[in-house]
Amino acid sequence: MSKLRVDCYSISLDGFGAGPNQSLENPLGERGHDLHTWFFPTETMQTTIFGKDGGTKGIDNDFAVRSFENVGAWIMGRNMFAHSRGPWTDDGWKGWWGDNPPYHVDTYVLTHHARPSLEMEGGTTFHFVTDGIHAALDRAKASAAGKDVRIGGGAQTIREYLKAGLIDEMHIAVSPVLLGKGEPLFNGLDVTASGLKQVQQIAGEGATHYRLKR
Numbered sequence: 001m002s003k004l005r006v007d008c009y010s011i012s013l014d015g016f017g018a019g020p021n022q023s024l025e026n027p028l029g030e031r032g033h034d035l036h037t038w039f040f041p042t043e044t045m046q047t048t049i050f051g052k053d054g055g056t057k058g059i060d061n062d063f064a065v066r067s068f069e070n071v072g073a074w075i076m077g078r079n080m081f082a083h084s085r086g087p088w089t090d091d092g093w094k095g096w097w098g099d100n101p102p103y104h105v106d107t108y109v110l111t112h113h114a115r116p117s118l119e120m121e122g123g124t125t126f127h128f129v130t131d132g133i134h135a136a137l138d139r140a141k142a143s144a145a146g147k148d149v150r151i152g153g154g155a156q157t158i159r160e161y162l163k164a165g166l167i168d169e170m171h172i173a174v175s176p177v178l179l180g181k182g183e184p185l186f187n188g189l190d191v192t193a194s195g196l197k198q199v200q201q202i203a204g205e206g207a208t209h210y211r212l213k214r
Helices: 032-036 043-049 059-067 133-144 155-163
Strands: 004-011 016-018 071-077 106-110 125-129 148-153 169-174 197-203 208-213
Touching: 004 016, 004 032, 004 059, 004 155, 016 032, 016 155, 043 059, 059 169, 059 208, 071 133, 071 155, 106 133, 125 133, 133 148, 133 155, 148 155
Parallel strands: 004 148, 004 169, 071 106, 071 148, 106 125
Antiparallel strands: 169 208, 197 208
C-alpha cells in the first residue's frame, strides 16, 4: 500500500528545518546549509544529486539510500521549488536543480498561483497544485501507482500534512547545530495526535536519526 513519507529531513537541535530569510543566494535560509552537513558528503548525495563519484558510506548514507527507495511521486511546497513569491513571472525559473532534477517522477508543488506543468529531463515533471494538500496527495498517489509518496519539504508543508494526520512515516535527522531562528518543524504541534510513534533512534556520523511510524 502506498505510504506518505518524510525522509532525510534535517532539523537543528532547537527544532528548525530551515534558516530565516530564504533567497536566491541562500536557498536553505541563512545558515540552513549547516543542517545538511551530514548528508552532503554521503555517496548517495554525491552520485544522485551532484553526479560525482565517491562519497562517504555508513549510517548516514544508509538513511540517504533508503530515502530514494520505492518512491513513485513527490510533494513539495513552493518555497522548496523557488525563492520567488506571489504570481509566477516569466523569468525562466525551473527549480534549483538544473535541467535534470533528482526526482525522476511526477512532483507536485503546492502553490496559490496556477502555472502549467513543467517537464524536465530524466523523468521529472513538476505539477503546480492550487487546490490544497489533499488534492496534491490524491494526484501524487495516482501517479505513484502503488509506490510511496515522499514529501520533500519545506517545514510548513510537512506541518500541514502532520496536522491533517496524513503522514505514515517520518525520518528526522537532528544535526548538532543551533540556529536560533528560522522555520520551526514541530513548534505548537501535537505530533502524537497524528498517530506517529518513535520506532528507531540511531547515531550516525553527522546526525542522530529518528524514525516515526503510524
